[in-house]
Amino acid sequence: MREPTIARNYAEALFESGERTGNTESYADLVEAVAGAIAADDRVRTVLESPRVTKAQKQEILSQALGSRAPEPFVRFLRAVVKRGRQGIFGAIAHEFLGLVDVKLNRVHASVILARKPDPELQQEIAERLSRIVGKTVVSHVREDRAILGGIIVRMGDRVMDGSLRRKMLMLRRKMLGA
DSSP: HHHHHHHHHHHHHHHHHHHHHHHHHHHHHEEEEEEEEEEEEEHHHHHHHHHHHHHHHHHHHHHHGGGGGGHHHHHHHHHHHHHHHHHGGGGHHHHHHHHHHHHHEEEEEEEEEEEEEEEEEEHHHHHHHHHHHHEEEEEEEEOOOOOSEEEEEEEEEEEEEEEEEEHHHHHHHHHHHHH
């Protein structure tokens, strides 16, 4: 099996566990936190990937780190991932799991680029308008890029909506040069 298929299988197993226990959304927060910790901290990643640290030690480290912060089924899941030597693909497992949660909650993620940092009201209005357009709850991830000069660029999956001033000026330039 290939890595994405394996990650998807683990994610589905965790998702089913979350659905049975009613903890799917809290599992999403935990998965995101654990994957973020692994990606952000070289020491954590090194310990989890090191062949010098036994699987039992890795399992114990994870159990102690999560302690009472995570439900027992979630901790057992992490221990199973380590037991089978799949901790190296935990980022992919987290990505797949969060995708399943998004489908359940009928939401999509949108990358939004603006020329300046928006205030919270504008950010909320953008998310609401995009939600009406796509018919799903939109979680917007806003970033600033002064190079677009003004307007907005939205990317959802493979769909890009470019309403930037830079693009409009380039189109106007092409029309003027072509005429």
